[in-house]
Amino acid sequence: MWNATQAMLLALPNKLIGLSVMLLAVALVFGLAERIFPLHPQKTLRKSWLIDVGYFYIGAIVPVFLLLLFMHLIDELLSPLGPMPWQPWVSDLSAPVAFVVSTLLSEVAYYWAHRLAHQVPLLWRFHSIHHSAPHVDWLVNTRAHPLDLSFVRAFIFVCLYVIGFGRRDPDSTEIAHSVFVTWMTIWAYLVHANIRLSLGWLEYVVSSPHFHHWHHAKGDPALVDKNYAATMPWVDMLFGTFYLPKNEWPQQYGIDDELAPSLWGQLLDPLRGRRVRQIGLAAWGREPVAGKAKRAQRSSIRPGSSSSASSR
Numbered sequence: 001m002w003n004a005t006q007a008m009l010l011a012l013p014n015k016l017i018g019l020s021v022m023l024l025a026v027a028l029v030f031g032l033a034e035r036i037f038p039l040h041p042q043k044t045l046r047k048s049w050l051i052d053v054g055y056f057y058i059g060a061i062v063p064v065f066l067l068l069l070f071m072h073l074i075d076e077l078l079s080p081l082g083p084m085p086w087q088p089w090v091s092d093l094s095a096p097v098a099f100v101v102s103t104l105l106s107e108v109a110y111y112w113a114h115r116l117a118h119q120v121p122l123l124w125r126f127h128s129i130h131h132s133a134p135h136v137d138w139l140v141n142t143r144a145h146p147l148d149l150s151f152v153r154a155f156i157f158v159c160l161y162v163i164g165f166g167r168r169d170p171d172s173t174e175i176a177h178s179v180f181v182t183w184m185t186i187w188a189y190l191v192h193a194n195i196r197l198s199l200g201w202l203e204y205v206v207s208s209p210h211f212h213h214w215h216h217a218k219g220d221p222a223l224v225d226k227n228y229a230a231t232m233p234w235v236d237m238l239f240g241t242f243y244l245p246k247n248e249w250p251q252q253y254g255i256d257d258e259l260a261p262s263l264w265g266q267l268l269d270p271l272r273g274r275r276v277r278q279i280g281l282a283a284w285g286r287e288p289v290a291g292k293a294k295r296a297q298r299s300s301i302r303p304g305s306s307s308s309a310s311s312r
Helices: 002-010 012-036 049-081 087-091 095-119 121-131 138-142 146-163 170-192 200-204 209-216 234-239 263-272 290-299
Strands: none
Touching: 002 012, 002 049, 012 049, 012 138, 012 170, 049 138, 049 146, 049 263, 095 121, 095 146, 095 170, 095 234, 121 146, 121 263, 138 170, 146 170, 170 209
16 A cells, blocks of 8 residues: 555656646636536636635545545455355456446445435535535536545445455456546536536436536525436436426525635634534435425526526
């Protein structure tokens, strides 16, 4: 593990250069798209944009080191237990099938990690930073505490490992995990973008800005805590959290609590025990009142805001 850590440290300067190039490319693509197809009026350099750039670099570096340590600990703890009963079935899967299955399992694992981050108060302290933005655009995708990111990725890895993919071929599991996280990260810029884009019937198959913006909606509890999936909305349909009114978009985003004004303060506040009021499904067993959903939906939509997206 130390050798891997040392190698990553030595590669850090080149990684920073690569990240800067990636940030510039993403900014050009989505910045231009948000100017041409804006969903909500917004300045290009809106408030807190520089803090979000800081999150971009921290989120791309810190979780990698933490996950390396975590994977080593999990391997040390679980290896002595021997193979799981279903290990022979997993071992017999061909490489393409194993990759597809592990990707689908990663999506389901992400869903539950994300849902836990909303429903467990300790986890919500960290995840609420991502939901604190009163606007949603491509750069908001970077606004995430590194421990929040680390928890989600560690949860996915543990699920893959316990199911047996880690013992089938540890290297391939790490590759599958890395590919899924990379794909999820890139797609997340699109679904956060401040663009009026829907995908028609494909929105039941792959996530879109229309799908994910409702996850950030602020308002009646019946309308929040929806659409947890990263890229596959059918997972939300499977677990009863899918919400996608046709041709309608939320007009309010964020949470009621205000964060520290600095990046450093926001990173430290969850560690200091800062409590953030939860919204929607604030605890296990509490379900939103179905009857309020339609009324709250109508009240959160401005007249004339339900025009069809350009892709429909």
